[in-house]
Amino acid sequence: MIWALALTLLVWGGASWLARFGRGTLNPVLVSTIVIGAVLVIGRIPLASYEEGAAPLTAFLGPAVVALAFAIDRGARRLGRRLMVVAIAGTIATIVGAAVTVAVAWALGASGELLRILAPKHATSAVSAAVAEVLGVDASLAAVFSILTGILGAVAGPPLLRLMRLRDPVAGGFAIGLSAHAIGTARAMEEGPALGESSALGLALASLLVPLAILGASLLGWL
Amino acid sequence: MAMQGRPALGQVPRWLFGFGVIVAFAALGTLVQALTGLPIPGATLGMIALLLLLATPLRGWLTRVVAPAADSLIAVLPLLLVPLSVGVIGSFGELAEQALAIVAALVAGWLATFLTAALIADRLMRRRS
Numbered sequence: 134m135i136w137a138l139a140l141t142l143l144v145w146g147g148a149s150w151l152a153r154f155g156r157g158t159l160n161p162v163l164v165s166t167i168v169i170g171a172v173l174v175i176g177r178i179p180l181a182s183y184e185e186g187a188a189p190l191t192a193f194l195g196p197a198v199v200a201l202a203f204a205i206d207r208g209a210r211r212l213g214r215r216l217m218v219v220a221i222a223g224t225i226a227t228i229v230g231a232a233v234t235v236a237v238a239w240a241l242g243a244s245g246e247l248l249r250i251l252a253p254k255h256a257t258s259a260v261s262a263a264v265a266e267v268l269g270v271d272a273s274l275a276a277v278f279s280i281l282t283g284i285l286g287a288v289a290g291p292p293l294l295r296l297m298r299l300r301d302p303v304a305g306g307f308a309i310g311l312s313a314h315a316i317g318t319a320r321a322m323e324e325g326p327a328l329g330e331s332s333a334l335g336l337a338l339a340s341l342l343v344p345l346a347i348l349g350a351s352l353l354g355w356l
Numbered sequence: 357m358a359m360q361g362r363p364a365l366g367q368v369p370r371w372l373f374g375f376g377v378i379v380a381f382a383a384l385g386t387l388v389q390a391l392t393g394l395p396i397p398g399a400t401l402g403m404i405a406l407l408l409l410l411a412t413p414l415r416g417w418l419t420r421v422v423a424p425a426a427d428s429l430i431a432v433l434p435l436l437l438v439p440l441s442v443g444v445i446g447s448f449g450e451l452a453e454q455a456l457a458i459v460a461a462l463v464a465g466w467l468a469t470f471l472t473a474a475l476i477a478d479r480l481m482r483r484r485s
Contacts, residue, residue, distance in 0.1 A: 137439075145435050162434050166441040173445065180446045187439035194440075195382040196375075197401035197433045200426035202406035203364035205385040209383075215481060222476035230469025237464045241457035251461050255469050258437050263397030267389075274447050276440040280464065283437075285466050299474060301481045310465050333430065335473070337367065344396040351395055 137186025144168050152323075155337025161318050163284050194259035201337035210301070219303070221336065223311050227342040230255050230312065231350070246270050253277040254351070256343035257314035257336060264347050279314065284290030286313020287320035303331040372427035376416075381406050 148164040173183055184191075186190070209216045232257075233247050250271055253264040258276040265275035290313055294305040308315040310332030318336045321330030385402030388394075394401070410418060444451075451458060 141435075141438055143369070145438060162437055162441055165438045166444065169442050170445045173442070180443065184439060184443065187442075190436050191439050192427065192437050193388065194433075195397075195399035196378045197429040198397070199378050199381045199385070199402040199406055199438055200429040202403045202410060202431060203423050205428040206410045206415075207406060210385055218480040219477055222473050222480060225475035226469050228464050229472045233468035234461045234465030234472045238461035239452075241460055243454050243461070247457070251458070251465070254462070254465065257433070258440050259399055260397050262440070264395070267395040267397070271447075271450075273440065273443045274450065276437075277444045277447060277451075278458070280441045280444075281462055282466050285462065286470065288468065289466075290405040293470070293483055294474070296476065299478045301478050302427050304474050304477035304481055307477055311473045312469035313465070315437060315454055319434045322358055337403075342394060344400050348395045 134182065135185035135259045137183045138159060138189060140172065140183075141165070141187050141190060143196070145206030158288055160284050160287050160316065160320070162280060166280075181220055198257065198259050201333075201340055204276050204330075204333040204337040205341075208330065208337070211330070212334075215303070219307055221339045222304075222307070223342055225334065226308070226311055227255060227339065231343070231346055237311075249276045251278055253313070253343050253347055254282045255312055256340050257283075260340045260343060264344055268351070277289070278315065283313045283316030286317040290317055291320065291324055302327045307335040310337075314339055370421060371425050371428070374454040375429075377422050378406075378425055378429065 141282065144165045148159075148161040148168070151164060152159050152161045169183070172178070173180060208219075212219060231252050234251050238251050240246055249268045250265055252268075253261040253275060255261075256264065258279040260281040262272040262276040265272040286309060289326065290309040294309070297305075299305050306321050306328035309321045309328070312335075313320075314336045317328065318332040321332035360454070380404035382399050383402075385405065386398030388401050389396065389398035406418075409415075
């Protein structure tokens with residue numbers, strides 16, 4: 134089963150190298166997914182046996198979320214009193230984002246189960262999958278929605294920021310990390326350390342705020 | 357922290373120990389989640405616990421010993437997501453059924469989160485400075 138690990142690492146290495154030429158459009162997670170997916174389909178390899186072999190990578194998702202505590206801590210030290218600003222903006226944006234996501238899906242006739250799978254998508258996959266598990270809905274689909282959101286944010290975020298002409302680089306990086314988590318943050322880091330660090334703070338805050346928002350919503354009986 | 361030429365003894369054991377501390381926090385969070393049934397992922401609980409410890413005098417020790425492993429983990433986070441992402445090909449059927457609602461919700465939700473976060477943070481920062 135170790136071939137799945139080798140395949141993932143090798144394809145990832147190639148996709149990361151390729152990403153340097155795409156100016157953000159050749160997202161390494163997206164490219165790796167397409168290449169590995171193609172290999173599985175062409176080779177008629179069952180998805181389950183790939184997932185079993187790649188499980189060592191997935192096992193480190195939880196620890197990676199724990200590690201984000203350092204990103205919050207560092208961001209807090211650097212921002213000082215402005216951390217309050219970021220926390221307020223993050224809390225409002227997390228609630229607005231989840232509400233808009235659920236409202237749009239509901240208006241277009243999505244099932245109640247699908248709404249619960251979509252709700253935590255602004256947290257990184259490890260968190261959204263765990264939230265979905267707690268809500269009793271499909272965790273792998275929740276992870277997929279997070280990843281699609283991340284790819285969307287990584288590709289569309291930086292151009293949109295240039296269009297908006299924000300005066301504060303911290304606000305822009307933070308918005309990318311909060312809305313597009315790890316995949317968006319990897320992209321923001323390519324743009325520069327200032328954007329990358331504030332994006333890491335956004336990513337970390339989202340993995341804290343999204344479960345809390347969902348907890349609040351479920352306590353109020355909305356989900 | 358740059359290692360020049362010869363590998364510095366103690367770097368690797370320290371990294372591994374720090375890594376062990378992080379995994380232990382994740383395990384602890386998972387255990388607490390399982391015991392209490394809180395609707396918050398175990399990993400997030402572990403992160404909150406570590407964050408609380410970072411506010412104590414242990415911060416210096418944690419930054420020295422645990423932060424290097426934490427930085428490595430954050431750096432490879434997108435790679436760790438690839439196996440989950442490949443799982444999409446197993447859910448194509450379910451996705452196709454409600455494709456319009458899903459795509460619209462993904463795009464609108466992302467735009468709402470992104471724009472709200474960017475605009476509020478930018479406005480508030482300007483007022484402060």
